[in-house]
Amino acid sequence: MESSKMNDPLIYRRVLLTVDEDDNTSSERAFRYATTLAHDYDVTLGIVSVMESEDINIFDSLTPSKIDAKRKHVENVVQSYVQLAEKAGIKKVEPLVYEGGDVDDVILEQVIPDFNPDLLVTGADTEFAHSKIAGAIGPRLARKAPISVIVVR
């Protein structure tokens, strides 16, 4: 190994935090880790949530007002995290709200290419309630993402 290169610091410059509607302990800790990094290294923090199309059942999906309400709710969740991050002194925070069929696919195929993060931060218990795939998204993204992933507990 090249020792000169090995001793270079490795600092992530664009951090992407996934949030969902449920405030569980690991999501809170994920938020705290992401904001700690963003604060201490002055990095850009993206806070993303995904509104899954499957969230909306066939009856609801026929009611545009209900879809709008749902979208507004997800936007509010992301916005509340953005405000908390700003309160923690983070200068560069971007709210990101996406929609799509499956949260893993949306993050891998849309959010990551768009936001171009070098680190994804997710709580170990962060899961999207109506995701087609059961269980937390963190370990799955740790396997599938093209970037570094921290699963926070």
Add this chain to the structure above:
Amino acid sequence: MESSKMNDPLIYRRVLLTVDEDDNTSSERAFRYATTLAHDYDVTLGIVSVMESEDINIFDSLTPSKIDAKRKHVENVVQSYVQLAEKAGIKKVEPLVYEGGDVDDVILEQVIPDFNPDLLVTGADTEFAHSKIAGAIGPRLARKAPISVIVVR
């Protein structure tokens, strides 16, 4: 959510880095991330490698000198990372060399309880060549470990 608690920094205090014999890019980056954290937050860094019993075939296992040579090699690998970390200015570095049947089990059942880390750092391609389970250990540990895990790419 309680905003006061949410704005507390989250800093890991005991970082465990897994290394194997092969220097691939993700292992190097994992080392660099672990040492960056250890340096910037003055945390204790444990550097662990596991000598798997299955590494040694039935003939070799009858030769104590070959087992000793293998053990010595793993110790040297860990020691070379420890020296690099010290060169990077890390004050508190602990070499950890374990033996056992399966690297996942050894890390989960022995190394984590002994060293008591709050963050495990592993390269996305870090795998133990003769592990019974194929593929990189990072995503598996991200799912199974009781602590935070970062899979570095």
